[in-house]
Amino acid sequence: xxxxxxxxxxxxxxxxxxxxxxPAELVIRAVKNKRRTIITTLLDAEEYxxxxxxxxxxxxxxxxxxFDVIKTTMKMDMLRCKSPEMVRKEISIxxxxxxxxxxxxxxxxxxxxxxxxxxxxKTAQExxxxxxxxxxxxxGDWLEQKIINMLDIIGQHIVxxxxxxxxxxxxxxxxxxxxxxxxxxSQARRLKKYQGK
Numbered sequence: 587x588x589x590x591x592x593x594x595x596x597x598x599x600x601x602x603x604x605x606x607x608x609p610a611e612l613v614i615r616a617v618k619n620k621r622r623t624i625i626t627t628l629l630d631a632e633e634y635x636x637x638x639x640x641x642x643x644x645x646x647x648x649x650x651x652x653f654d655v656i657k658t659t660m661k662m663d664m665l666r667c668k669s670p671e672m673v674r675k676e677i678s679i680x681x682x683x684x685x686x687x688x689x690x691x692x693x694x695x696x697x698x699x700x701x702x703x704x705x706x707x708k709t710a711q712e713x714x715x716x717x718x719x720x721x722x723x724x725x726g727d728w729l730e731q732k733i734i735n736m737l738d739i740i741g742q743h744i745v746x747x748x749x750x751x752x753x754x755x756x757x758x759x760x761x762x763x764x765x766x767x768x769x770x771x772s773q774a775r776r777l778k779k780y781q782g783k
């Protein structure tokens with residue numbers, strides 16, 4: 587079902603120049619399934635079938651899972667560096683490792699004839715860490731054999747199909763009942779606010 591939206595009155599925060607660039611009308615299409623209505627500008631129902639749009643929308647959950655993996659499994663929810671330059675380096679290194687693990691999952695998926703989404707990120711991460719010292723000292727055929735062993739181990743942990751999965755937006759870990767340490771430890775030992783029970 588197609589709808590036509592007309593441009594609303596210019597909001598105060600928007601410049602007249604930007605407002606003039608916006609279309610006077612916008613035609614949108616509403617695609618429905620049992621649980622939701624998806625709004626899109628892909629109007630051609632033959633070229634963009636309803637089932638494909640819904641399937642694509644449902645795949646967006648993988649993005650949420652990937653952000654969760656980056657924040658929790660890779661422990662990037664709290665950055666440890668202080669200067670902007672070092673924070674950028676910390677983020678870059680974490681993304682480099684993340685992409686390395688995803689590449690390893692892709693290689694494993696090809697090795698066992700599955701899709702990368704069917705594999706466990708945590709298993710791939712832990713397997714890579716446990717093989718790290720062995721891989722650093724390996725070369726030639728022995729290195730190739732160790733990589734195949736690693737792929738076999740990762741491939742044993744298949745993630746189940748979880749359509750429409752959603753997680754509660756709540757924190758399980760409770761904060762400790764102590765004051766937050768906002769000074770160096772040597773300073774904190776001298777300050778009264780950190781003394782006592």
